[in-house]
Amino acid sequence: MHFSELNNSDILVTGASGFIGSALSAELVKSGARVHGISRNFKESNGNIQWHQGDLTDLSYVDQLIESVRPDYVFHLAGHVVGRRDVQQVMPSFNNNLLTTVHLLVSLDKYKCKRMILAGSLEEPVFGDNVFEPSSPYAVSKFAASNYCKMFHQLYQFPVTIAKVFMVYGPGVRDLKKLLPYVILTTANGNVPELTSGTRKLDWIYIDDIVSGLIHLAIVPGIEGQTIDIGTGKLTLTRDVVELTVKLVNPDIKPHFGAVEDRVMEQVRRANSQETLEKISWKAKIDLESGLKKLINSLV
Numbered sequence: 456m457h458f459s460e461l462n463n464s465d466i467l468v469t470g471a472s473g474f475i476g477s478a479l480s481a482e483l484v485k486s487g488a489r490v491h492g493i494s495r496n497f498k499e500s501n502g503n504i505q506w507h508q509g510d511l512t513d514l515s516y517v518d519q520l521i522e523s524v525r526p527d528y529v530f531h532l533a534g535h536v537v538g539r540r541d542v543q544q545v546m547p548s549f550n551n552n553l554l555t556t557v558h559l560l561v562s563l564d565k566y567k568c569k570r571m572i573l574a575g576s577l578e579e580p581v582f583g584d585n586v587f588e589p590s591s592p593y594a595v596s597k598f599a600a601s602n603y604c605k606m607f608h609q610l611y612q613f614p615v616t617i618a619k620v621f622m623v624y625g626p627g628v629r630d631l632k633k634l635l636p637y638v639i640l641t642t643a644n645g646n647v648p649e650l651t652s653g654t655r656k657l658d659w660i661y662i663d664d665i666v667s668g669l670i671h672l673a674i675v676p677g678i679e680g681q682t683i684d685i686g687t688g689k690l691t692l693t694r695d696v697v698e699l700t701v702k703l704v705n706p707d708i709k710p711h712f713g714a715v716e717d718r719v720m721e722q723v724r725r726a727n728s729q730e731t732l733e734k735i736s737w738k739a740k741i742d743l744e745s746g747l748k749k750l751i752n753s754l755v
């Protein structure tokens with residue numbers, strides 16, 4: 456991939472130390488952009504990424520950061536990416552998903568960047584679904600963040616596009632307790648993975664596809680204020696994804712479905728890939744089995 460439109464631009468990537476942000480940053484560097492990563496932890500800048508240390512929940516820090524970087528584009532990927540329902544998730548989700556977004560919007564509004572791209576989520580409620588209430592502290596914080604972006608676009612003509620990101624997998628995943636790394640590592644060690652019923656269907660998208668989709672959202676003209684699905688449009692039963700993974704890693708193991716309780720209020724959502732193709736001329740390329748093989752090779 457090479458996106459000449461981004462050559463020589465200053466791009467701020469929040470969450471650049473995370474799973475999606477690190478893959479995105481590497482791709483932006485290849486396109487000739489000056490990439491600024493932000494992390495709460497100290498990281499040495501190198502020829503590729505200029506690192507800034509700070510916490511986006513601190514508005515005065517965000518103001519300083521934006522004033523010093525003056526980014527042409529911002530990809531806001533930083534967040535608390537945890538779907539658990541317990542009340543301990545409320546404050547970290549509120550602070551790291553919602554407050555960080557509002558801080559960036561307020562601060563960037565003074566400088567007029569070309570576009571901000573927010574990583575939204577499939578977990579956000581959708582008008583017309585049978586259950587409209589947000590299903591977790593994560594879901595409500597992402598939904599509120601998307602709505603702030605829409606309000607900034609409507610009221611202040613702020614150039615923001617929301618990527619509705621579906622279930623991402625692939626090499627570089629940070630949290631090894633997430634479903635696929637857990638299944639791969641457990642099975643590779645000869646142990647039985649303990650799982651939920653596996654009856655939820657999800658739209659799984661490979662990391663390289665997410666990266667190219669996000670970059671399209673920065674460069675395609677005329678899509679400000681819109682939410683655009685970045686997924687494959689294909690639903691796969693979690694049980695089938697797990698069984699395929701186990702077959703590829705260690706076919707002698709039989710995963711234990713039903714050992715862990717299902718999360719309440721789980722929704723089934725698929726990307727509207729046809730609409731995305733029409734709007735940004737992009738679609739996902741990597742099929743599930745090829746993507747799983749790459750993930751497995753990266754872990755075992």
Ligand SMILES: NC(=O)c1ccc[n+]([C@@H]2O[C@H](COP(=O)([O-])OP(=O)(O)OC[C@H]3O[C@@H](n4cnc5c(N)ncnc54)[C@H](OP(=O)(O)O)[C@@H]3O)[C@@H](O)[C@H]2O)c1
Nearest residue numbers: 470472473474475494495510511532533534551574620623
């Ligand atoms: N992964 C998925 O399947 C998926 C699906 C839908 C949507 N998304 C969205 O995509 C984005 C990226 O997800 P991911 O899986 O790449 O997440 P991740 O690996 O957990 O990375 C998130 C990053 O956010 C940074 N961060 C969190 N709070 C921060 C704060 N207050 N200030 C500065 N940095 C902060 C962390 O960096 P430091 O710890 O270095 O500070 C962390 O590396 C998130 O917005 C998520 O909601 C992901």
